[in-house]
Amino acid sequence: MFDRSQLRKGTLEGCILQIIARAPSYGYAIAATLRQSGFADITEGTLYPLLLRLERKGLVAASYRASPAGPSRKYYALTPAGRQTLADFTAAWRETAAAVQQVLADGKEE
């Protein structure tokens, strides 16, 4: 059976960067956006190590803001390095997606 988690691992970081690029956001909201986009089983918890990694790599910067609903929220914003990585990811993804699409289309024609 095809292991979707491996496919997802490589693409999720780029998707998170894209969501944060629109506006600084926090874990729960990022997870909700991803779920709405079709990543059905994403939770705030599963996202946390990825956000730690992005922060450690300097692609996102985190800051805490007060929340009217309870404890403070950790907001993530894109850094210049993150913006560059997102541009690289977007180009690489389009190229790969087009190539995969082509291969799959060729397979159907045969």
Add this chain to the structure above:
Amino acid sequence: MRPNEYAQLKKENDRRFQALTGPDCHTVEDVMYSVRKGSWNLYEVERVRKDMIDMAQAAEQQGTTLAKALGPDRQALYDEIAREIDPGSFADYFWALSTRPLYLLHIALAVWGGFMGQDGVTAAVLALCLPCLLLGYLMACGQRRIWISRWPRARREMWIGALSLAAATCIITAVIWIQFQRLPRLTSFVIAALELLFYIVSYFVRRARYNRAAARRPWRGGGEAAGEDTGAQ
């Protein structure tokens, strides 16, 4: 002088941790058990603890638990967090040595040796303690195996650290032992004073390092309130 950011963060975390429900306390402790194996940087460890407490509080407000918010495969998640946290450096380990119970125990033993007139006992204990610190370091290296495979630079740093500490252990132990035979003035009280001096120096070095880390990656909520929805973190 700037406040000790690490101490304040830890105090704040301890206070908020007390307010969590029993199951969430257990979950936070489980996460931190794994996370502490992944980093020698106490500030970063405490920052993850703050995130977990924030998540737990938000989950409790929604009538659920942190365990549910973290998902079903929690042990794998904990290991992943341990791999992704900033691992810290050998300097972080070195300057945190004086926080270890063994170090404080030795100061107490040295003072006891001084009062009891047992300077020889103090020297012997000191000679034993330093290899124990080395052993502690090697054990910490073992705990880091999880993320060493993911971060090859750590392997090089680990060996440099292990070799330098081994050399320092041998030299310091030998010097103390020789000086102890030669200098009657090197009493238990002097050793205790020297160790206390190292304790104070390492406190201020740690404080400066963690304050710099806090300036780069702050833990305080300084921004405006956000009210897009009532979600968690």
